[in-house]
Amino acid sequence: MQALKDADGRVGVGFLDDRISRREFLKFCGRIAVLLGLSETFIPQIAEAIEKTVKNRRPSVIWLEFQDCAGNTESFTRANSPSVGQAVLESISLDYHETLMAAAGHRAEKAREIALEENKGKVIVVVEGSIPTKDNGVYCCIGGKTALQIIKEVEPYALVFVAVGTCAAFGGLPKANPNPTGAVAVEDVVRSKPVINVPGCPANPDVLMGILVHYLVFGRLPDLDAQKRPLFAYGKRIHDTCERRPHFDAGQYVLSFDDYGARQGYCLYKVGCKGPETYNICASWRWNLGASWPVKAGHPCLGCSEKDFWDRFTPFYERIPLISGFGVEGRADQWGKVAVGLAGAGIIGHAIYTGLVRKAEKKAEEIAEQEEKQASESSEG
Numbered sequence: 001m002q003a004l005k006d007a008d009g010r011v012g013v014g015f016l017d018d019r020i021s022r023r024e025f026l027k028f029c030g031r032i033a034v035l036l037g038l039s040e041t042f043i044p045q046i047a048e049a050i051e052k053t054v055k056n057r058r059p060s061v062i063w064l065e066f067q068d069c070a071g072n073t074e075s076f077t078r079a080n081s082p083s084v085g086q087a088v089l090e091s092i093s094l095d096y097h098e099t100l101m102a103a104a105g106h107r108a109e110k111a112r113e114i115a116l117e118e119n120k121g122k123v124i125v126v127v128e129g130s131i132p133t134k135d136n137g138v139y140c141c142i143g144g145k146t147a148l149q150i151i152k153e154v155e156p157y158a159l160v161f162v163a164v165g166t167c168a169a170f171g172g173l174p175k176a177n178p179n180p181t182g183a184v185a186v187e188d189v190v191r192s193k194p195v196i197n198v199p200g201c202p203a204n205p206d207v208l209m210g211i212l213v214h215y216l217v218f219g220r221l222p223d224l225d226a227q228k229r230p231l232f233a234y235g236k237r238i239h240d241t242c243e244r245r246p247h248f249d250a251g252q253y254v255l256s257f258d259d260y261g262a263r264q265g266y267c268l269y270k271v272g273c274k275g276p277e278t279y280n281i282c283a284s285w286r287w288n289l290g291a292s293w294p295v296k297a298g299h300p301c302l303g304c305s306e307k308d309f310w311d312r313f314t315p316f317y318e319r320i321p322l323i324s325g326f327g328v329e330g331r332a333d334q335w336g337k338v339a340v341g342l343a344g345a346g347i348i349g350h351a352i353y354t355g356l357v358r359k360a361e362k363k364a365e366e367i368a369e370q371e372e373k374q375a376s377e378s379s380e381g
C-alpha cells in the first residue's frame with residue numbers, strides 16, 4: 001500500500017505496491033484522452049494537470065453509500081489497469097468512504113465532518129445507492145442519520161454530486177415497483193448543486209476516472225446529455241457500436257443459449273438484448289482494458305444504465321418488441337430482411353477505439369523517450 005502526501009500532508013489512496021513508471025503514466029494519459037474524445041496532443045496537458053494536483057492540494061472526495069450493493073466501489077477499486085487506479089486515486093483525497101477507510105463508527109463520521117469544513121464548496125461528493133424517503137427515510141441510517149439527512153448536510157459543502165451506478169443515478173433496483181422504501185435518485189433530492197449521473201450496474205470505472213481527469217484538466221465537468229450523463233460515455237447507443245450488429249442486420253439471431261447461432265456469435269436480440277434501447281460505452285470501450293463486455297461473452301445487454309430498467313426491461317430474457325432510431329420502426333423478424341448492408345457499423349465501434357488507444361499509447365511512448373533523452377542530455381551536460 002502506498003500513501004503519498006500532498007502539500008498539506010493529506011494522504012492519498014494508493015492501492016498498489018509500486019509507483020507506476022513515467023511511461024505507464026503517460027500511456028494512461030493517452031488512454032484517458034481517447035476516452036474523453038480528445039486528440040493525443042492533450043497527453044502532456046493531462047499528465048501535467050494530474051501531476052500538479054498530486055503535488056498541490058488534491059480535491060477532496062467524499063464517497064457516500066446508501067441503498068446499494070457496493071458494486072460500484074468494487075468496480076472502481078478493481079479497475080484492472082494499475083496506472084488508471086493509481087494515477088487517479090493519488091490525484092484525489094478520498095476523505096471518506098465507509099467501505100475503504102480504516103476508521104469506523106464515530107471516528108469515520110468525524111473524518112467526514114472535518115473534510116467538509118476544510119473544503120467548503122469544493123468537495124466532490126460521490127454517491128452510490130439510492131435514497132429512501134418513505135417513513136422519513138428510516139430504511140437507510142448511518143451514524144444515527146438517514147441518508148436523506150446526510151445528503152442535506154453535505155449539500156452546502158459540495159462542488160458537485162456524482163451519482164455513480166444506476167441506483168444513485170436513477171433509483172435502480174430499490175426504486176423498482178413496488179419501491180417499498182420510497183427510493184429516489186440523487187438528483188431528486190439535491191437542489192442547489194450540479195449532479196452528474198454515471199449509471200450502470202455497475203458503472204464502468206474508466207468513465208468515473210474520465211470525469212475526474214476532465215475536471216482536473218479543464219476545471220469543469222464534461223458535457224452532459226438530457227439525463228445528466230457525460231456525453232463522452234453515453235452519447236452512443238450500444239446497438240450502434242456492438243460487434244454482433246452485422247448479424248442483427250443480416251437477420252441472424254440466437255434463439256436459445258445453446259444453439260448454433262449462439263456458437264456462431266449471432267445477435268442476442270431475440271433472447272432479450274436491450275442494446276437497441278441502451279446508451280453506454282460498453283460495446284466500444286469495453287471493460288478490463290478493452291478485453292470484453294457482457295454481449296461479447298454471450299449474454300444479452302440488460303439495459304442496466306437506463307432509467308427504470310428493472311421495470312421497463314423485465315423479463316430480461318424476452319425481446320423488446322420495437323426497434324427505434326433507424327428512421328423506421330420494425331420488428332426484428334422483418335428488420336433483418338431489409339437492413340443487410342446498411343450498418344456493418346458494429347465492429348467499427350471497438351475497432352476505432354482500439355486503433356485510437358494504440359496510436360495514443362505510441363505517442364505516449366514517444367513523449368517518454370523524448371523526456372528520457374532530454375534528461376540524459378542534461379545530466380551529461
Ligand code: SF4
Pocket residue numbers: 238239240242243244245246248266267268269273274275276295301
Ligand atoms: S440487439 Fe444486442 S447483440 Fe444484437 S446487435 Fe444490438 S446490441 Fe448487439
